[in-house]
Amino acid sequence: DAGVIQSPRHEVTEMGQEVTLRCKPISGHDYLFWYRQTMMRGLELLIYFNNNVPIDDSGMPEDRFSAKMPNASFSTLKIQPSEPRDSAVYFCASSRHIQGNQPQHFGDGTRLSIL
């Protein structure tokens, strides 16, 4: 069973450029989560979807960030324009549902560096 797949694994780009991170959740999982991990703030939830619908985007830092889930097998996180402070590791995770005994399964992350 394939896990959560993220691409690219590494992204280096210059300030002001548009960045698009991609995620393919585990098949059959109804929930998809985007997290950001930094040394200073640890792991933070940015946004999560249920059945392709955004449920809570209160963690999205500002309007430069947007996320979409056009279908059950694909999601994107876009940053436009990018800034050096956006440098972090971005993780996507998925789960069957939220309550009870279902863990979240994480991808290997995208390491983003904005110069």
Add this chain to the structure above:
Amino acid sequence: KQEVTQIPAALSVPEGENLVLNCSFTDSAIYNLQWFRQDPGKGLTSLLLIQSSQREQTSGRLNASLDKSSGRSTLYIAASQPGDSATYLCAVLHAGGTSYGKLTFGQGTILTVHP
């Protein structure tokens, strides 16, 4: 606002020792508590999940306990091995309010097991 604290921040032990990692949280309105392992440059791997109605879970050499009323969990690792070296994160899944469905993570414990 939920706060999750992990103690110690780092731990170095010789191979074969039994060890305990601690996690505390401030809001007991949770669905579950999860322990994750993160290897350098990798995503998070779910180790154990304890539902709010449970007291403990075991998997191999790992045992996790949960005392929801006091807001505490421990991860016990028996007979530690160098391959256990990683960062261990605990996270609580919120049961209600504006944080419904969100995981809040601790800052992690960096474990090093030396031969």
